[in-house]
Amino acid sequence: xxxxxxxxxxxxxxxxRATLLYTELGIKTCNDLLNFFPFRYIDxxxxxxxxxxxxxxxxxxxxxxxxxxKSVAQKRGSRLVATFQDATGTMELVWFKGQKWIKxxxxxxxxxVVYGKLNHYNGNFSIPHPELELVTEYKKKLQTKMxxxxxxxxxxxxxxISNKLLRTYIQNLLQQFYEGIQESLSLEIIADFKLMxxxxxxxxxxxxxxxxxxAKAQFRxxxxxxxxxxxxxxxxxxxxxxxxxxxxxxxxxxxFNDFYSNHLPFxxxxxxxxxxxxxxxxxxxxxxxxxxxQGDVGSGKTIVALLSMLLAIDNGFQATIMAPTxxxxxxxxxxxxxxxxxxxxxxxxxxxxxxxxxxxEIHANLEDGTLHILIGTHALLEDKVRFKNLGIAIIDxxxxxxxxxxxxxxxKNSLPPHILVMTATPIPRTLxxxxxxxxxxxxxxxxxxxxxxVKTVHRFDSNRLSVFKFMKDEIEKGRQVYIVYPLIQExxxxxxxxxxxGYESVxxxxxxxxxQISIVHGQMKPADKEYEMQRFVKGETQIMVATTVIEVxxxxxxxxxxxxxxxxxxxLSQLHQLxxxxxxxxxxxxxxxxxxxxxSEEGKTRLKTMVETSDGFKIAEVDLKLRGPGNLMGxxxxxxxNLKIADVVKDTQILVAARNKAIAVLQEDGxxxxxxxxxxxxxxxxxxxNSKIWSEIS
Ligand SMILES: Nc1ncnc2c1ncn2[C@@H]1O[C@H](COP(=O)(O)OP(=O)(O)OP(=O)(O)O)[C@@H](O)[C@H]1O
Numbered sequence: 002x003x004x005x006x007x008x009x010x011x012x013x014x015x016x017x018r019a020t021l022l023y024t025e026l027g028i029k030t031c032n033d034l035l036n037f038f039p040f041r042y043i044d045x046x047x048x049x050x051x052x053x054x055x056x057x058x059x060x061x062x063x064x065x066x067x068x069x070x071k072s073v074a075q076k077r078g079s080r081l082v083a084t085f086q087d088a089t090g091t092m093e094l095v096w097f098k099g100q101k102w103i104k105x106x107x108x109x110x111x112x113x114v115v116y117g118k119l120n121h122y123n124g125n126f127s128i129p130h131p132e133l134e135l136v137t138e139y140k141k142k143l144q145t146k147m148x149x150x151x152x153x154x155x156x157x158x159x160x161x162i163s164n165k166l167l168r169t170y171i172q173n174l175l176q177q178f179y180e181g182i183q184e185s186l187s188l189e190i191i192a193d194f195k196l197m198x199x200x201x202x203x204x205x206x207x208x209x210x211x212x213x214x215x216a217k218a219q220f221r222x223x224x225x226x227x228x229x230x231x232x233x234x235x236x237x238x239x240x241x242x243x244x245x246x247x248x249x250x251x252x253x254x255x256x257f258n259d260f261y262s263n264h265l266p267f268x269x270x271x272x273x274x275x276x277x278x279x280x281x282x283x284x285x286x287x288x289x290x291x292x293x294x295q296g297d298v299g300s301g302k303t304i305v306a307l308l309s310m311l312l313a314i315d316n317g318f319q320a321t322i323m324a325p326t327x328x329x330x331x332x333x334x335x336x337x338x339x340x341x342x343x344x345x346x347x348x349x350x351x352x353x354x355x356x357x358x359x360x361x362e363i364h365a366n367l368e369d370g371t372l373h374i375l376i377g378t379h380a381l382l383e384d385k386v387r388f389k390n391l392g393i394a395i396i397d398x399x400x401x402x403x404x405x406x407x408x409x410x411x412x413k414n415s416l417p418p419h420i421l422v423m424t425a426t427p428i429p430r431t432l433x434x435x436x437x438x439x440x441x442x443x444x445x446x447x448x449x450x451x452x453x454x455v456k457t458v459h460r461f462d463s464n465r466l467s468v469f470k471f472m473k474d475e476i477e478k479g480r481q482v483y484i485v486y487p488l489i490q491e492x493x494x495x496x497x498x499x500x501x502x503g504y505e506s507v508x509x510x511x512x513x514x515x516x517q518i519s520i521v522h523g524q525m526k527p528a529d530k531e532y533e534m535q536r537f538v539k540g541e542t543q544i545m546v547a548t549t550v551i552e553v554x555x556x557x558x559x560x561x562x563x564x565x566x567x568x569x570x571x572x573l574s575q576l577h578q579l580x581x582x583x584x585x586x587x588x589x590x591x592x593x594x595x596x597x598x599x600x601s602e603e604g605k606t607r608l609k610t611m612v613e614t615s616d617g618f619k620i621a622e623v624d625l626k627l628r629g630p631g632n633l634m635g636x637x638x639x640x641x642x643n644l645k646i647a648d649v650v651k652d653t654q655i656l657v658a659a660r661n662k663a664i665a666v667l668q669e670d671g672x673x674x675x676x677x678x679x680x681x682x683x684x685x686x687x688x689x690x691n692s693k694i695w696s697e698i699s
Contacts, residue, residue, distance in 0.1 A: 004032040004181055012173040018162060025154045034174055035182075036645050038206055038222075039149035045116060046146045046211055051090035056121040061128070063087060063115050064136060070107055072100065083107060085115060085128075093127040112136040147209045171207050179204075185225060185684035187677050190662060196221045206646070220655065223647035227435075227659035229688055230644075232681070234438030235663050238291075239671060241439070247289035247419055248392050253281070254315030256344060257308065264340060265304075272447035273301055279443050280309050280421065284393070290419035293437050295427055296445030297617035298581025299452070302423050303556075305445070306395045307337055309421055314346070314373050318392025318418075322376045325398045327352045327527045328534055332556060333397070334376045335538075341374075351377035351386070354527040360385075393419040398426075425581070426574050427617040429625055431653040434660055446618075454615055455584040457592040459568070459608045468593055469510050472562060476516070476543045480588060481560040485579055487570040488523065488548040496548070497524070503566060504546045517542040523550055549575065551582060558586030568594035568611075569604035573624040576611050603627055625650055 008031055009019045022028045028037055049061045065087035072079050081100040082093050094115065096103050117131035151167050182200045190196065197205065197217050205218035269277070276294060283290035296302045310320035322337075324330040334350040341348065349363050349372055366372035370389035375381065422440065433442055460468060472482050484507060486500040504520055511518065519533040519542040530550070537545045538557055545551070545560070549571075563583045568576060576594070584590040594608050610623045629650070649656060666678065673682035 004035065004178060005030050007031075008034055008170075008174075011170055011177060014170055018160075021157060021160055021162065025157050026152075031174055031178055034171060035178070035203055037151065037171075038646050040152050041150045042209065042215065043148040043150060044146075044212070045148070051085075051087050051092050051126070053089075054092070054119060054126050058119050060117065061119050064112060065115065066110050066112055067094070067107055068110065070104055070109070072104075085113075093125065094131050094133075095127050095129045097129070107133075108135065114139045146211070147215065149207050175204060175207065183683070184680050186228070187666075187681055189677060190228075190666075193662075194224060194658070196224065199225075219646065223652050223655050224659055226644055226647045227649075227652065227656050228663055229684065230435065231438060231656075231660040231663040232666070232685060233688070234435075235660075235667055236671075237439040238441075239667060241291055242288045245289040246416060247284070247287060248313075248316070248318060248416060249287045250281075250284040250312045250316040250318070250392065252315050253312065256315050256346065257311040259344060260308070260311055260341065264344065266340065267449065269304065270301065270445070270447045270449055272296075272445040273305055276305055276443040276445055277308055279441070280305070281312065283441070284309075284312055284419050289417055290393075290421065291440050292421050293433070293440040293442045294421055294423045294445070295433070295442065296423070296425060297427055297448070298425050298578060299448060299585050300425075300445040301449055302425070302445065303333065303336055304340075306397075306421065306423065307340060309393060309395065310374055313392035313419070316392065318390050319367070319370065319372065319388050320374050320393045320395070321381060321388070321391060322374075322395045322397060323381050324376070324378060326550065327354065327378055328521075328530060328550060328555065329397065330376055330378045331531055331534075336556065337374065337376065346373045347371055348374040348376065351375055351380050352527070353378060353380050354531075355380070391418045393421065395421045395423060397423050425578065425617075427621045429618065429622050431656055432625065432649055434656065435649045438660070451587060452584060453587075453589050455563075455580055455590045455592050457580065457594065457612050457615070459594045459596065459612055462595055462597055465595070468564065468595065471591075471593075472544070472564070473511075475562050475591075476511075479559075480562060481537065481540065481543050481545070481557065482562040482564065483545045483547065483551065483560055483579075483582055484564045484566065485551065486546070486548055486566045497522070499566070500546070500548060507544060507546060511544060516544065518544045518546060521545065521547040521550055523548060549579070551579075555582050556585055557582070559588075561586065561588045561590040563590070563592045565592070565594050567596065568608060569596040569600050571607075573607050573610060573620055573627065576607065577615075577617055577620045580611070580615070 007019060007029060008014050008022060009016055011031060011034070014022075022034075026037065028034050043060060045062055047062065049058070049063050051063060051065070054061060063085075065085050067083045068086050068091075069084040071082055073082050078097070079100070081096040081104055083095075085092050085094050094117075112135070114134045114136055115128065115131045116133075117128035120127045120129060149168060149171075151164055153162075153164060153167070179200060182203060184191075184199050186196065186199070191198070196202075199221070202218040202221040205214045206222055209215035209218065280290070280292065283292060294302060294305065306322060310322075313320045322330075322333055324333055330350060330352055334348065338348045347366065349366070351360070351363050355363070363372065363375065364385055364387070367375060368387050368389055375386075375388075380386070428436065475482060484503065486496065486503055488496045488500070500522060504518070508518060517536070519537045521530050521533050525533075533542075533545075534555075536542045537560075540559060561583050563580055565571065565576065565579055571579070580592040583592060592611075594611060596604070596608065600608070606623070606627060610620060614620060647655065666673075666681065669675070670678050673685060
């Protein structure tokens with residue numbers, strides 16, 4: 002018997018039911034079903050006394066006697082109420098249906114075991130429609146103490162596959178295949194972490210004998226799941242390091258040194274220096290760099306990108322930056338061209354709106370190597386874009402690019418160029434371990450000196466007039482202001498209306514010619530967007546009304562006020578990104594979050610968090626708690642988050658332990674060829690063949 006057999010091998014599962022289980026729950030093989038875990042258990046191991054009951058107790062089991070039964074008339078029909086009592090107190094059992102036969106069957110003053118969901122109303126406890134069994138009967142039966150409850154769908158239930166039936170299937174499966182369940186971890190790991198055996202763990206995860214056994218079983222299975230994912234990610238990294246040769250940038254040469262000594266516009270922060278060292282070590286070592294650069298908004302990633310590119314250029318290579326939007330690519334282009342303007346370097350910009358003639362020129366310069374740095378958007382991925390020798394590819398805000406798109410950029414070379422992925426959306430460390438576990442990670446955890454914290458306040462819509470007044474004062478001082486409106490796809494038409502209405506009212510309040518206003522939104526042509534953007538960058542307009550197109554990376558140091566309309570509709574990391582557009586110069590900056598009075602609890606938490614902290618990593622932690630890992634920016638494409646039993650957020654301690662153990666195992670035995678690692682190797686190979694998550698991360 003093999004656990005890879007289809008579930009029709011399990012007693013009681015017909016082809017028709019197997020098909021349903023597959024379409025509804027994705028369960029195909031015995032192994033799938035074995036790893037389909039309950040999401041909760043009905044715990045019948047514990048008994049309560051009535052005095053112990055708490056308003057928030059959910060399902061409870063109590064032994065006591067029924068002392069009285071009566072029918073109580075109510076508006077529609079009547080209900081049956083039994084007074085139930087133990088040595089510590091009294092409560093009620095209630096029925097709304099089937100009252101006649103229940104009334105007839107209830108035995109007064111005999112001990113019952115009662116089980117059900119507890120209600121608490123007006124200080125009184127009751128259980129509606131309880132399960133009841135005379136103690137004499139209860140004692141005769143062999144009890145399943147903790148019943149598993151599995152996730153299900155309406156269709157399954159309607160087709161007769163109840164939770165009870167699922168339980169039976171899994172029971173049958175365990176009976177038929179128990180001997181075939183192989184240990185997957187080494188004896189050493191089992192001893193080290195005092196783990197249950199795999200068989201015992203699976204049995205107890207489905208049919209636990211006690212809470213304690215359940216906890217042990219879950220720990221073992223979570224550890225195993227995270228261990229093998231980490232093993233896979235780390236092996237991928239190891240293979241990348243040992244097999245993929247990278248270009249060697251031996252020289253820290255003329256351009257780098259010239260820029261560092263003569264053109265650096267400021268002193269690097271210690272964090273920038275450290276990260277640059279990490280990058281230099283990679284690119285000089287002969288292995289292929291695959292590094293994630295995390296830095297909070299405004300922490301100064303661009304300069305690190307530029308210096309890394311100069312390392313490549315000094316060694317005869319070309320460099321590229323790919324950005325997710327035209328605005329961003331253009332901005333990088335302007336910033337970088339400006340910084341290297343006296344250095345005899347050729348920098349160009351390639352986006353969707355570059356004209357054919359210019360495009361051809363870029364293609365030609367790229368192929369003959371005269372173009373040193375090319376900055377662009379997705380347009381870089383087109384087949385016609387061929388580098389002479391691309392040494393480093395920097396990808397800004399990687400979550401906007403698919404894995405396949407990135408791969409396309411790699412494949413433009415004989416050897417893959419060094420890769421630096423930059424993200425301004427901090428991801429909590431433990432999550433990064435999973436989602437980017439195969440990359441090396443650098444963090445810029447320090448802001449440039451002299452930055453003042455952006456003062457952040459929350460105001461209700463009714464305060465708009467005083468907000469306008471504040472804007473006028475700031476503009477008077479020579480500052481610029483952003484006003485951002487939400488744009489959510491589902492209500493796009495409405496949102497555009499809000500934006501245009503807002504624009505009109507701002508135009509009335511801030512009339513020309515004294516005030517000039519830019520507007521930028523996604524429905525505009527790229528060239529118009531760019532024109533409006535540039536007017537704001539050059540200081541020709543004082544106010545920029547926009548949707549979230551300006552969310553990431555836009556850098557206008559003179560802009561010191563960020564007003565966010567309907568702030569409650571934005572996600573936390575989005576708000577943080579938007580706020581990051583101000584506070585980029587030396588002036589005191591402000592962020593005003595405007596909202597209606599109607600706020601959900603989550604909305605309140607988001608706004609409160611923004612007012613309380615400006616630390617991107619802290620904000621990411623809160624966001625993670627509010628929305629779960631799959632919704633965070635930077636994690637959407639990660640199959641690593643579709644776990645069967647572990648939770649990368651809640652089980653961080655297990656995750657860290659599993660990762661450290663995986664590192665230790667690979668350090669000792671990179672190919673898993675030692676006899677003591679046979680179990681691990683077999684499971685690893687098996688998972689590589691069969692697991693969906695694994696194919697996504699390999
Ligand atoms: N070490 C430094 N000292 C002073 N100013 C700096 C330093 N590093 C960067 N800056 C300036 O800080 C601002 C933000 O830098 P940059 O645009 O590189 O940030 P970023 O990390 O890309 O942030 P975001 O992701 O928000 O765009 C720029 O105006 C830049 O010139």
